[in-house]
Amino acid sequence: MYEIVFVGRGGQGAVTAANILVEAALIDGLQAQGFPFFGAERRGAPVAAFSRVDDKPILRHGMFNTADAIVVLDNKLLNQDYISQFKLRDKGVLVLNTPYNTPPRDFKLRVEGEYSVYVVNATQIALKHRLVIAGWPVVNTSMLGALSKATGIVSKKAVLEAVRRYFSGRIGEVNAKATEDAYELTVRVV
Amino acid sequence: MGLKLVLTGNYSIAYAAKMARVNVVAAYPITPQTSIVEKLAELIEGGELDAVMIRVESEHSALAACFGAALAGARVFTATSSQGLLYMHEMVHWASRARIPIVMGIVTRTLGPPWNIWPDHTDYMDQRDTGWVMSFAVDNQEAFDLTLQAFKISEDPRVYLPVMVGIEGFILGHTTMPVEIPDQSAVDEWLGPRRQPYVIDGSDHLALGNLASPEDTEEFFMDIQNAMEEAKKVIAEVDEEYSKIAGRPSMGLVECFKCEDAKYLAVSMGAWSGDLKEAILQLRDEGFDVGLARIRYYRPFPAEQLYERARGAKGVVVFDRAISFGSAGPIFLDTLASIARYSRKTPYVKNVVAGLGGVNITSEDFSKIIRKFVEEVESDALVPFEWYHRRGG
Structure with missing residues (x-):
């Protein structure tokens, strides 16, 4: 079983990312769950969404705070207290939306052992494709491309297909382009 | 075999109501149930479901509206949670004692105070003695299957009782999972048209809820107890038949x-x-x-x-x-x-x-x-x- 937490701000599409990941897992012939934080959330405030992916039926339910991959949709959340509730398992992967191609410093995310960090400038990709809603760059679909590159938990092909299914039409195509760009541009820095 | 969709538990219940081709949905929003009836409203608006959505001012009225529509011969559905279910409680008894088939989704949430939107079984268990058949799902696939089966069980002449299907809010309600949806034609053939013990449509004289003697009343209640015993057989049969169109093994009670x-x-x-x-x-x-x-x-x-x-x-x-x-x-x-x-x-x-x-x-x-x-x-x-x-x- 592979467990993933998406950390972002309310309105950035973390929950949508978790749900598209389920669609991608289904396309890859895997089992999956996706769900939001259980409770109320506010636009702009830090939020989390969760996914589980496995090749066997998933029996367990509910939120978790220790994950195999943590996808952060806004790099400024890394040094906020909010993120300290989450922990990366040994050999876990942090996937970060950031303008910097350097290892992140002073982060409050907890880690259990060895970890790797992958970065991508998803905000720039979103702006390039004019993926902006109410003034906010939409980075969730790009971060799914980055997650696929960093972990291989779902294939690039499945993520692209899932994005197209979820949004359909032109919006689906634009998002899929952003996902593909992010996949290509994601690099390991730690 | 039909489609495999990525659905939340709430959407799984909504899709089951859609595949049962419900005629009337009446509902009042409450967390964590709301997205069931939102999805049904969307399906009706989009022309995918030919039904009437009645927006009411309370859960008591939601079930009252469903009750009225069901008496008139409609296949009906509603859903609620927590305090909304408590507010509806009087009508919950009305439906079962009138022996009228109705299906309701319960997306469980604890009862306040203190105010809390998280799930347990407190609201569901409060309905224990109402005379409804009560099922509860373990995952979204089962939420779909139990809801669809609820219509068949509720409308079986050996039962003629309303059925509520429970899922926990958030844990299933807001969690997406792949769910297999059977073919509509297979469902239509298996479920058949609406069945109910009587229809109030003005064509005949029928009194409902009038004064009854203690003995008559007790006999009505004895009938409900007998129908519950019959329901055990019906549930097993329906699950067995359904397993053939769903392609999954049946489990019964x-x-x-x-x-x-x-x-x-x-x-x-x-x-x-x-x-x-x-x-x-x-x-x-x-x-x-x-x-x-x-x-x-x-x-x-x-x-x-x-x-x-x-x-x-x-x-x-x-x-x-x-x-x-x-x-x-x-x-x-x-x-x-x-x-x-x-x-x-x-x-x-x-x-x-x-x-x-x-x-x-x-x-x-x-x-x-x-x-x-x-x-x-x-x-x-x-x-x-x-x-x-x-x-x-």
């Missing part, structure tokens, strides 16, 4: 998971049974002879099946996500009564109440509780009731 030869039997209901199954697999690896009987139908209560599962066990541990304050968990009380009904020799039976107010219970918690239970039984030092509570993590 109780799911047996590694329980055939279990020396220690766990009993539970709802999504946390999944976490409990994970614990059972882990404990089996450690050499514990443990299994699970999972309640799929709480009313009628599967007394015979539970007795059969429990009779060979040395110990039975019953997990409840609700409590009858001053007594114990409702499933425990029913389980104990079921075993005692058929035998004077009962195994050790323990009740663990946990997860109230939405406290997260994991497979590690279940493993810990069961290890301790086995130790208690083996040392003849059973703690018969335990409220398992923890904070954090």
